[in-house]
Amino acid sequence: MQQKSTLRKIATLSLAILLVAVTVALCVAAPDGTADAAVLKQGSSGSDVRTLQQKLKSWGYYDGSVDGIFGSGTKEAVKYFQRTNGLSADGIVGSATAAALGMSLSGSSSGTSSGSGTLRKGSSGDSVKTLQQKLKNWGYYGGSVDGIFGSGTEQAVRYFQSRNGLTADGVVGSATAAALGMSLSGSSSGSSGGASVSSSDLNLLARVVYGEARGEEYIGQVAVAAVVLNRVESSSFPNTIAGVVYQSGAFDCVSDGQINLTPDSTAISAAQDALNGWDPTYGCLFYYNPRTATSSWMLSRPVKLVIGQHNFC
Structure with missing residues (x-):
């Protein structure tokens, strides 16, 4: 009798172990998104x-x-x-x-969610001032930096969103904030969004912009500067602007000497805007002109977006 009881306990324990193993296997094998509470799939909308x-x-x-x-x-x-x-x-x-x-799946998009993580018409405070100052610095907003999110600020946000591949709903959520270089956690990244860099770093970055992208639309010049800064932040590249710029074979303007040209005011402004947090590339580390590029490795990289004459990867 005791032997049967022991066998039953062993069988029960074995079954429990098997069920745990199957559960773990199913979780590991689950495709991207199916184990998440927030997913988008065929049939979703909004x-x-x-x-x-x-x-x-x-x-x-x-x-x-x-x-x-x-x-x-x-x-x-x-x-x-x-x-x-x-x-x-x-x-x-x-x-x-x-x-x-570069999306958040918290149940809302880059602009339409309600709650403390968004800025929309009717919002007010320091975060709105930061938003207005950034939009004003970058030429999207011509109104007062008063911390009140009115119709003028809403239109400026829509303009920024439409130029940067975002849903132009006039609401600043996670994706729009990221493109602006802002934090919406209750405090902004600063009243002007400025980064602390030396004048020589700014000048060098502007010379890269001028040598690589002069004549491009303004957002394209900012994008080139942003790629340099993204490399500085990446563990795969040197951690200084000069180190990135002068890395062997990294930029055509260094190879052909155009890095030594004097940048114009547009290139300087584009470099400053990138330093202030504007990244139209959403974190890209590479770019190339498909009409002139010859590197098979570069040409084989998946293109995330196109701005002006450059493909960004």
Whole structure:
């Protein structure tokens, strides 16, 4: 009798162990997003989907309507993005894919969520002042920096969003704040968003912009400067502006001597705006002109977005 009881206990324990193992295996095997509470997949709709579609469209992965409806076309675009970025190509936007896209899946998009993590018409305070100052510095806003989010500020935000591949809803959420170089955690990144760098660093960055992108639209010049700064922050590159700029073979303007030209006021402003936190590339580390590039390695890299004559990766 005692032997049967022992056998039953062993069998029960074995079954419990088996169930735990199966559960763990299923969690590990779950595709990107299916184990997350917040996912976007076929059948989803709303502002998050519009943000997703706009990003994919801006980066050349999607050519459908930005309608906020996750249909088969959006799913195929997500799969294309996932394949080219080393993600599980399941067509579902979960945490890993969202991170690669620079999105937050907290149930809201870059502008339409309610709560303390957004700025919208009717908001006020220091964060709104920071927003207005940045938009004013960058030529999107001509009103007063008064900390009151009115219709003028809303229109300026829409203008900024439309120029930077964001959903132009006039609301500053996580994605728009990231593009502005702002934090919406209750405090801003500073009244002017300025970074503390030496005048020689600013001059060097402006010379790179002038040598690499003069004649480009302004956002394209800021984007070139942003790539330099993104490399400074990356562990794969030197951690100073000079180190990045003069890394062997990194920039054509160094190779052909145009780095020594005197930058104009536009290049200096573009460099300063990048230092102030504006990154139109959303973290890209590379760019090239497809009409002149000859490196097969560079040409093989997936393009995230195109600004002016440059592809950004």
